[in-house]
Amino acid sequence: MELYSGLIYPAVLVWCAVLAATGIVTMVWVRAHRVLQGVVTGMWIVTAIQLVTVLVLLISGNDAGIVLTLGYLLASVALIPLLGIGRLGAPDAAALDPDPNRPVLQPDQIARVDGGAALIIAIAAAVLAWRVAVLLGAA
């Protein structure tokens, strides 16, 4: 529990803040998109570590409600693929789709979409991490 409340939970919040900040910077300055891609990879890792840690805590007999805690955990995992939504508007991806309404994005637009998505997902992921910590009695 000390590992989760002292290291993992703060690390998740810090990484969410980094993701949000990088998202904002990318929306303004599209060349930061490469940095954002690295931060997104880090978000996958941080989320995976959080998932494993919380699962271990639940298995080892924490009093938190399992259904709610697992629900929040699953939601935090389900959010992460949205971080790459800009790629769906890439011309080669759109060309494979017969839907004429499919948005096609230029590279700078892909960067801005990813930046905006990063900001939204960072806020949502931080709220979910906080809810899990409350359920576990760590916040």
Next chain:
Amino acid sequence: MNPIGRILLIVAYAVLGLAATGRSVVQISTRLSEAPLPYLLSGASAILYVLIAIALWRGWRRVAIVGTTVELVGVIVVGALGYLAPDLWPDETVWTGFGSAYGWVPLALPVIALVVLVRGSRASAVVDASGGA
């Protein structure tokens, strides 16, 4: 419609849909008899958010406009009724307090979406008119 705004709206509605779906599934499956109106309303809002996200992605502009209008009216009506008739609401919904539990995103998002959608409709109408002249 601006593609950046469109996709960011899709992300926002997908996140809200995920949150509302999770909340309503737990409420309806475990405590429906305690507060049927709020919990069923949370379920309906979850379906609405997912429908709007799909409509935005598929380019169903009319469905998106109707959906966001219903959402805005729902947030305002439920938010107001929460203060005017608190006995109706033994527990909170996604729209209680005008969406205050979700940082008022349920109130702000349909307004932003309607602005983007109506602007997009007007721009399309101008293009169609100039193309037909």
